[in-house]
Amino acid sequence: MSWYLDNVYELNKEFPYTFQRPSEEVLSWLEIGDLVKLIFVANEAEEGEFGAERMWVEITEIDGSRFTGTLNNEPYSLPIEVGERVSFGYENICDTEYEDPHIDDKDIYFDTLVTVSNDVLERKEFNFMLRDNSTEDGDSGWAILSGYEEEDFLSDLENFQIIAVAVILNMDDSILEFLEKPPLCAYERNDKGEFAEIEDYDWEGYFEE
Template structure:
């Protein structure tokens, strides 16, 4: 089965708040004998899967280029076996065994939840946000909507789901400017595409729904 290694920096560029890549500091420490994780993609796939992450033990390093041997049994890429030599580079390393502060920062985006309408996920667009008091520690209290939902969708709990806040940031990271605002607060996107605070939002109506 044909396979290739994914460029993790390209994936990171598409999902900066949900996809981890090792920091430059960690990459700089890698040496012979260390184990790193690579993403092996196989276009033909198996059982509906098109790739898998596997550990490789480094046997040689020359600058940003590496050689290593496969350290675990493949499930998808059947043409590979444990011990096979793998040639790879820095841009293929998606994980290591070293502790990394960058990973801890990313954990917060995974662990913090935000309520979004299904329409936001379908459109990959949102234009309205409000923050209520949260009942659970992992709940940010934020609700995000596209602004195109009809009345039926707005009032149907099945049209909403909790996801990691990092997935919303992948769509538009400009909300980091006010994501720590205390509840109660609401924002909408203006004609220029920027979010502005709604100073006269009708909270009485919202809280009495």
């Protein structure tokens, strides 16, 4: 089993609300002897083994934008040993020991919980959302649906999960402007692909269900 180092720039681009990378300022502080965290990914992971591991590497050489270091912690299953030399670049560094003053404060998107249908997570698409009154701490009251769910699907609670809204924002962050809208409200994606409020939503029928 071989491995490669993941590209954090690409991960941040794909998952901007759930994956943050160090700022350019923090990266400029790096010196020999510092520890940086890299994501080691197995080319072909065996069943039951970790497909990727985040591990600390101690910098031993710096040549412009390229680094050489030694693995500083024990892997679970990847074929690499503590002390083994690793070559990497800025694009592979997912964390450092330094406190980053430029990391966006997106904790609110992890702390804000929404109810989402499994169909949304499978399709990676949602077209309907409504906000009911919150009943539990951390629950925003938002429910997110793909719009393709059948009645039988909607009536089964096993088809829903409570997750951080950050996951939903990775799919479409155009809803940011609606998240603070007080309950009761409902939105649907229109023919232009944009979310618009449903002014005459049947709340009486919703509460009778």
